[in-house]
Amino acid sequence: MHFANFFVAKKFTEKRRVVRNNIGNLESTKAVGIAPGETRSQVAAASGLGSSSRFQRKRTGMSKRKFACSTLILILLTVLLVACGYSAPQSTPPPPTGTARFALVSNLTDNTISTFAIDSQMHGLRCLQGARTPELLP
């Protein structure tokens, strides 16, 4: 099997396992949460949360407050970042690509031609033929 396909298949299997576990949790919550014939208020009272309608109201109230707080924090953070000169990162353009594959260099003094391969990404020259041997320093 191709490596890429192997990883895709593995990922998919893991995802299915997580979904199956979540379904299991939901089913167990459902089984433990409300017994047949039991009302929501009875469950709420047993758990010390009060009546169902109050519980609902309380939850809604908390959510709104949380939302308002989060929005305020976000706005303050944005103002602070802009004031500090922050700008959203720009997407980096891809590096330019050269069109030449090889370079020939004439050498007037030693009457030779050197041949270089051109790296398509880094655009550096790699000697293939005829570059000067560096001098041996003492």
Added chain:
Amino acid sequence: MSTGGTNSRVIAVEPSGRFAYVANVVSNDISVFSIDPNTSSLSLVGSPVPAEAGPEFIAIGPTGKLLYVVNQNSNHITAFSIDSNTGALTPLPGQVPTDDAPVAISFDPSGQFAYVANFISGDVTAYRVDSTGALALLGAIPADVNPSSITMHPSGKFAYITSLASNEITAFQVSQVSGGWTPLSPSVATGQGPTSATVDPQGRFVYVTNAIEGTITTFAVDGANGALTLSSTVPAGTIPVALTLDSSGRFAYVANEGSNNVITFTVDSSTGALTPSGPPVDAGAGSSWVALIE
């Protein structure tokens, strides 16, 4: 790889990229190489082909089937036909006169005209190119003192000549009907010792190698009138003598005759500014020309 000649300077690559020619200025001949398309390794094809005195510059003509040779010491142009199978050169009869000490030839993009810079007479001789590639002398255009190189704008509307003695580059407007030139005054200062001018493929920038001061100057081209404006200057190696751009215009390769190496530059697409993309790479002694194979 040895050229088999002496004072090997200008390289011309045949359009298919299968053959390369090198002018040997002192031994008065042309070396012929076949190029391996996969590895680019060179093989010398036979012995160097005799040319006239001082083949200072060579160029493949507009048809891709002829090699033109500028003979500095005999003041004329000669031509060879290229065998498309073997790359072998066959001399064509006749010589076309230049003025004193021709050093460079350039063809206009339409292929109708050719121009030769004459170093000692300080002018440019213009030629009409017929369908067979034969050159007919039209006349001479006065240039600055000691013109050292000549380059045409890709639009065919402008031409540029560097002057080694006055450290300037002059822009000319080109008549695409008569082939005549009109100077766009004034000339613009280059660095010390301009030896070559190269226009980028989009015609937006001109690059000049300044051999004496070891720099490259970038000029911005006014697309409407061809005028040049100094844009930036960067250090090169010792005695930079030639600059070659790839066909994308994004990379420049500079041959440094004094430091025996080549520097690759990245070209800024908006300003034309050059930035070295790495350290110089050693070539042979007296690196004087870079030809690219794509």
